Amino acid sequence: MPEHPAHIAPRGPRRIAHVLIDSPLPQLDRLFDYSLPAELVEEAVPGVRVKVPLRSAGRVIQGFVVGVGEETDDERTLSEIDTVISAAEVLPDRLYALARAVADRAAGSANDVLRLAIPRRMVRAEKAWLAREAAPTIEVDAGAASRALATLAEYPDLDETLAGAGRVALDARPGVAGSIPAWAELLAAAAVLTISRGESAVIAVPDHRDLARLEAALADIAPEGAVLRLDAELPAQQRYANYLRTLDDAPAIVIGNRSAVYAPVTRLGMLALWDDGDSLFDEPLAPYVHARDAALVRQKLEGGALVFCGHSRSADVQRLVEIGFLTEPAPARRVTPKVILGAPQDTPATGRIPSAAFRSAREVIEHGPVLVQVARPGYAPTLVCGECRAPARCQHCGGPLFAPARGATPTCAWCARDARGWQCAHCEATTVRLASSGSERTADELGRAFAGVKIIVADGAHPVETVGPEPALVIATRGAEPIAEGGYRAVLLLDGDRMLQAPDLRIGESCLRWWSNAAALAAPGAPVHLVAVTGPVARALATWSQPAYARGELVERAPLKMPPAVRIARIEGDAPQVDEALVKLGADAPRLAPDAVIGPVPAPEVSGRKRARALVRFEYGLGSVVSASLRASVVAAAVSSRARRTRGPAEPGRSRPPANTLSVRLDVADPEL
Template sequence: MTAGDVGGSRAIARVAVDTPLPQLDRLFDYAIPRELADQVVPGVRVKAPLRTAGRVIEGFVVEVATESDAERALSEIEQVVSAARVLPERLHRLARAVADRAAGSLSDVLRLAIPRRMVRVEKAWLAADPAAPPVPTAEARDRAARVLSAFPDLDERIAAGERLAVDAPPGVSAGLPAWTALLAAAATTTLARGASAVIAVPDHRDLDLLEQALRDLAPSDAIVRHDAQQSGPERYAGYLRTLEDAPCIVIGNRSAVYAPVPRLGLLALWDDGDSLLEEPLAPYVHARDVALVRQSADGGALLFAGHTRTSDVERLVAIGYAHDCPATRRASPRVVLGAPQDTPQTGRIPSASFRAAREALERGPVLVQVARPGYAPTLVCAECRAPARCLTCGGPLHATGRGATPVCTRCAREARGWMCRSCESTRVRLASSGSERTADELGRAFPGVRVIVADGAHPVSEVDDEPALVIATRGAEPLPAGGYAMVLLLDGDRMLQAPELRIGESCLRWWSNAAALAAPDAPVHLVGVTGPVARALATWTQPAYARTQLAERAPLRMPPAARVARVDGDAEVVEAALDRLRADVPALDDEAILGPVPLDDIADRRRSRALVRVDYAHGRDVAQSLRASVVQAAMASRSRSRRREPGSGRVRPPGNTLAVRFDLVEPDL
């Protein structure tokens, strides 16, 4: 018997099943057994049979409804996994909107938002009393107000729920970068108003710094850390805390934007141009886009902060969807544009920068930013200058040290007996300098000076104020106690040569973040770079550079001037999806679709890829059409997998016949 069989009606549960199959991305109706009538409520985990798969599958109850047709054949829910209501309606609404916008599945988004269940943690949480609302002290509120006073009406605009683009102040104070004080103050004032704040940052280093700044202002029981490096129980306990009515401050990486706090007062993103905020898993939604969807649904303020301005945020400012919030006093580093090498004695460093570094070393540490780690990341033939390639796999060769045998970066084989395929020379030449080679060269140029290497292989989190040469790759710069006495930016011309659409934006962000670590009045030397990017850094006008980038991409319909989706899969399926798209969205013109172009064949299947460039007004319709094609292709593939190939006696695997990735940051055809 099911519950509620009265007067020809009955209660049913609508369940979102946890499955990656796109054809099952919908709510399923299940009858509620009488013995589970009190336990089946919206948000709980349940187990239910799935007829198409012939097995029991987990899912979440989205809603409980009453239907009048009590005779309709429905399967019954088999088990309520837990009484914890881990999928509140606000999170389901957000996940559904994000999935629909990106032509993805609800279950894929929920896997990013809801951590794996930990039974002991959940039982302890269910048995505990609700947390009391945390309140910042009066002293903490005053300190936070003083920090926010550097930006006119910032606190009032956050309280009003505006969307804001803030250029964070550069500098280091009390061992912490200035931007951490800004975000911590904004979160603390939000908490004082009885609302929750959610702050997403790119990596664990930023997260550690932000948490340290928050510990000085907000109550410790109000801070919830959401970090992929946490253990399963820690992460699940933090998630359960965000479900409570008591406000909190959630800090974490890209998935923190999904934290289902009940009263959202502030949603902030730090450095949204960092690639770590791009989700590498389906449906590949950037944290910035999730934040925009969430703020439009849940309200609260949305804050984009950084030392640079991405063209994506600048587009929002240009159309009036977000508002610029400049500081009262403009603080910027003193940037000097240096010419390339002008004397043989100074190597890659111009003589003026060399002298400035020597003088700065008398006051404190000097930061030298380089493009790549290692000793010599690139080798070329000493005779013809052709790239040195591995004779086994064709991968590029690199040197691990002075006089070391070249090693392949792909297969890790030593290139003993190497010979150039172009001129048959047996000698190689160092074509680039990594962090270790730069440290070797500068160590000999500045004898007696301490040299510190900071890169992926040599992580260094902070340095003291004693004189030292700190050689760091971009993004790995250690935090100085009181700011660097000088910042020297090398390899800028090499960085700008990367074949990427946003390489100018990326370089400006790398250089600005490094320059922001300089002490007040300390020089910042950018070597060998001219043009708009260098001028934007020298004048500290990053938003203006973002505007020029946006204007240049508009005629090409490249992101963020337009939304771009990549469609790849079996050639005939891609063609069918594009034909359906043209029929479903007749507003698309002939130039909206690029391709398809052929890719490498897989087994007996021809693969192809296409790009779809669409205005934001038609993005929803395009996403719906492409999603329908993905579902249709998945169903057809499943049907084929059940049929045996003639004469082979085996079943053909379904394969990935069609895949869609929306809102590409870097389109690749």
């Protein structure tokens, strides 16, 4: 408990504040009690930012007041709160409870979750919000509500299910209306009906393209002032202003990326995720909680409807369906794209496009745009030796060589040096050849085959959001496909065999998601050609049976004890710390299976210290026990490390021992030692 030796607490009951200190140290992830000076009793209310002294650090640090109360122990000495930074109550009880629950599930710190949830403070936006006269009034137009009901009518009883706080896995209808995809119209309609009941809706999508499409769908039916964006691309002032607006009593529709699942709206009526299998929902910052898992925790705490929507289905969502946690509303009329599987031995008509797919594109190109999906951007992402086919490597740094354009000098992808006078290290040959085609090389090849047709390249370096209905050949990397007004007249899915060769546990699931999202952009009846791919993934796309594929994935992973059939934690740190954590885990969770622990195995050394890494597989029912035990080990290692650093080196000139490096990550999707 923080103490201040110069301050002696007054006798009798006194007001105190429970403060969450803003610190990355795991041992400080708890509430500290501070005495409230008389002049701050009215200001230091739950939710406000404050500055407090931290004796162990010898400085003043920021934090949040989580609660207030009275201290009756006359002998207890407490430090006083130094300053109330602002009167804005930016941390409501519901958000702290969510952050605490999410952190506990992931063996992390509540502070780390709050850093994702609460944008950086902007004084001007905060002053404007504090000076507002009243929360805005949100009223849904009767016509907009009727249109929303008509959209949801394609799923019988879906509106009643959502109004009753149901949990659903929705298979979105493929198709495009104008320049808005059908999935965006569906989620926008559900959100508008939610706020018409006086409740708020939160919708999280993977990236800015999906966000723009959802925002366009909401613009037609949502009332003015109801839609709030929360994403990193907004200016800091606007993002913080939108966050403050979510704290008002008026209902709102919050849309954003993965951190939007924490938006602290009042009366949460619906929480939805679009395309939860997208890797952009993986949080790269501690405690590394996937947006899907955060949504599950929030729905348990706050209630409201929970919606996972997509053209394909992740194995994680399918597991929730299998155990009865989610229901599967079936559409009144099943709509599927016209998928054509190309035989691997089909003779190419040009480049990598088989003759059947080429003829199909040639027949429809004069009626509208044709989409060609490729695996990689650039001209030629990979070069190999022209004689022995060994990968061509830079002679300076060993990086891979690539061709930036047709006929250009090969360039290193790492150091950017031109590979003039290159010689193969294996056979001493001096020529290279193209081993793969990127979006630009494919555009070059098809531009010659489709003379006179407009060529559009859409990838990370050439972002394109929409294309018109006029004839065009659109070459796009996976995930970067623009929306074509009225849909594409044909879709060609190339490089499928190469995509499936990626060393990833979930590569089949990912490929099915990429191809399904591209196929969904086709116009009604337009052919979708999957080139040179066979097997379960191809059959699932052709029959538009993505849930069945996810079900098969679950069946295959269960006996192997691979996620999501089980949860997996990864522990890494100094070898003695990892050993101690595993011993403690065995004592705290005796119900763990005998083969639960994989490892430890050596990990790369840090500052000359031996490190280790281990995996722990455990059932979902043991989650709270495992996370609590691993979190306790992280805290113990941090305290021990701080003690070593405080003692310092015995010899002058030596640096202090490095800080604790024991880390824990739960729910590892693709385990790798």
